[in-house]
Amino acid sequence: MNHKTLQIHSTDNVLVALQDLSAGETFDHKGIIITLKESIPAKHKFAINELKKGDQVFMYGGIVGKALSIIPSGAVLSTQNVIHEAEDFGEKTGDYQWDAPDISKFKDRTFMGFHRPDGQVGTGNYWLVIPMVFCENRNVDIIKDAFLEELGFGKPNPFKKMVREMANLYKSGQTRAFDSVSVETMVETTEEKLFENIDGIKFLNHHLGCGGTRTDSQALCALIAGYINNPNVAGATILSLGCQNAQSSYMEEKLRLINPNFNKPLIILEQQVEGTEQKLLSRAIKETFIGMAEANTQSRESAPLSKLVVGLECGGSDGFSGISANPAVGYAADLVVALGGTAILSEFPELCGVEQELINRCVSDEKAERFSTLMRLYAAAAEAAGSGFDMNPSPGNIKDGLITDAMKSSGAAKKGGTSPVTDVLDYGEYVNTPGLTLLCTPGNDVESTTAMAGAGANMILFTTGLGTPTGNPITPVIKISSNHKLAERMPDIIDINTGFVISGEKNIQQMGEEILEKVIKVASGEEKSKAMILGQDDFIPWKRGVSL
Incomplete structure (x- = not known):
């Protein structure tokens, strides 16, 4: 270069x-x-x-x-x-031959994770509190306010001091002194945690569960079931109103389909059964505390890298993403797959134009046909809504050189590396096959990362060329810059800079290996990603249907 x-x-x-x-x-x-x-x-x-x-x-x-x-x-x-123009796609052709990367540096490596009874291994140990319907968001917030600081999971907010100083200046008539007020660098809490083996208690609000299509409610139930089953989750508290479309019983059915041998603490409470909010909240807090005490008995143990399930995401992409960050992540994904692990490539609108390549990489005609069907159905739904994949690039993408969806997609697909496609899943389904899995999600960053965590990802690699402050409540997100300028301008959100590929100082293989080294450290709890430090706990379920 x-x-x-x-x-x-x-x-x-x-x-x-x-x-x-x-x-x-x-x-x-x-x-x-x-x-x-x-x-x-x-x-x-x-x-x-x-x-x-x-x-x-x-x-x-x-x-x-x-x-x-x-x-x-x-x-x-x-x-x-x-x-925008892209190549059409058809049936699978040829027998795909994969030239796997050299894994000699990593074949005997391990990470320290939480071993679950079903054989999955978590890179974290979180307790979840989730509402089945938006009506319970307020109660979730009350539990959150009661738990975080008391258990040592609260994060200091330096902006409170900033507002306090400005309020005092305002009261004393010194408004011209506002410019002298500054905010302290955000740091992690140093307060001692009560439960030392629990990485956090996470509260996931959303705005679905009722008033929409039954299909959306069922998808929400599947997503929540996936989150509960994710190996990074030790247990969960579910709050239900009782009369909503997204019934907790249906969520439990989804959970049994995902994992017939599910064996984690799971608390499900319905407000219309419990009675008053005070009764509901008192019981929820007591049982959650007891469940967390049980989860605290677990500790990290050595696990092979084959237990890694790595989600692959890009957001705020630029004209360098497809030649630095994305192929570097793709090489890391290939390493994980070659080691017996799993990688998840999602964002179907950003696979427009590369469908035939992925079809040809599928391990069977059945998998190829399912991918083709999901892509065509999604494209048709977008067009029926008055849009289309050609409208995918954002103003930021276009400004930085990605002027068509096919151009954006060709670079975005590089995150998936070169390994065979071993499985194809629709939204809400759970990964159960090692290798590269294609998961149907929107290109929307948070809807996509939310879905990958719900599909079982215990790590997420997220590339960006413009800067995207996105994380996930239960799955560590490692943010990877495509260029030097972004890494220098926004060091608080960037974990790894692949701009060295553009400047010619490093190659894709070197950056891919560096990414996997970072994955191992974060998966072992030795380091936290910037998204974890900042508390970027983004959770947005995909609403595919209309409101009723």
């Missing part, structure tokens, strides 16, 4: 600017002399040879767009001269 431009694949007809380029600069690309017609911002693409109206644009070796007008050699690609 030179330090100014990159042709990702030999068949691509565009180059990526690795740094800001000036109009008039000249490049010799394989004997083709290219003179820039305009300044090209870093991360954006420009034509190698002239593209005529209707010509297809190729990146990563595939179609990512179509020219709307003549694009001269050396001219930038933009939303004004390129629209």
Whole structure:
């Protein structure tokens, strides 16, 4: 890789600017002399040879767009001269052969995790408090207020002191002194935890469970069941009103389907049975405390890396994500799979244009057909709602060089590495097969990470080029920057910087191995990711239907 431009694949007809380029600069690309017609911002693409109206644009070796007008050699690609276009897909062809990575550095490595009776191993030990319906959010909040500080799980809020100082200045008429007020760096609480083997008690509010379609309520029940079954969860308290669509009994059915031998403390209380809020809350708090005391008897023990289930996510992507952070995560995912572990690739709208490649990587025609069906159904639903996958790129994506969905998807899919696809799951289903699993979720960052944790992910790798403050309540999220500038500008949310790939200081293999080393440390409880330190506990179930 030179330090100014990159042709990702030999068949691509565009180059990526690795740094800001000036109009008039000249490049010799394989004997083709290219003179820039305009300044090209870093991360954006420009034509190698002239593209005529209707010509297809190729990146990563595939179609990512179509020219709307003549694009001269050396001219930038933009939303004004390129629209989304992607290759169609059909049946699985050929027998996929995988060149697995060298795992000699990791084959005898282990992590320290929490072994569950069903054979899963957690990278954390959390207690959950979840409502079956939004009506119980207030009661969940009351329990949260009662537990966190008393058990030593509270986090200091430095902004309270800031507001207090400003209030005092306001009272004394010194409003001009506001600029002198600053906030202290956020730090973790140093208060001693009562339950030393419990990593936290997490409270998951949401706005579903009633007033929507039965399908959405059933999906919510499946999601909650997945969270309870996640190996990072020691036990759970479920609050139900009683009359809502998302019945706790249906959630229990989903839980038995996921795990017939489920054996964790599970407290389910219905307000319409208990009576007053005081009775409900008193019982919930007492039984939760007892359950947590039981969960505290568990401790970390050595586990093989084959017990890792790693979710793969990207958000706030930029024009470098597909050539640095995503392929580095893909290499780490390949290492996990080669070690006998599991990786989860989701965000189906961001697989548009790479479907055939993934279909051909499926281990069976049945898996390939299911992926194809889920993709077509999702695309049709988006179009029926007046949208489509072509509308996926956000303003931030476009500003930083991802101008079509196929362009964004081609880079996003690199998170999935190169291993065979061993399973394909719909939203709310639970991972039970080692290897690479495709999970149907939206491209929405939090809806996707929420679903992966519900599918059993005990770690999540999250790449970003623009900066995304996202985490998960029960599954550690490791945030990976695609470029140096982001890592320097937002060090509070970035764990690993793969900008070294862009600057030529490290390669994809080196960064992938560095990512796996970080995974092992966080999985063992030796380190916390930035999302964990900041308490970024994001939880948004996917609402697919209408409200009724």
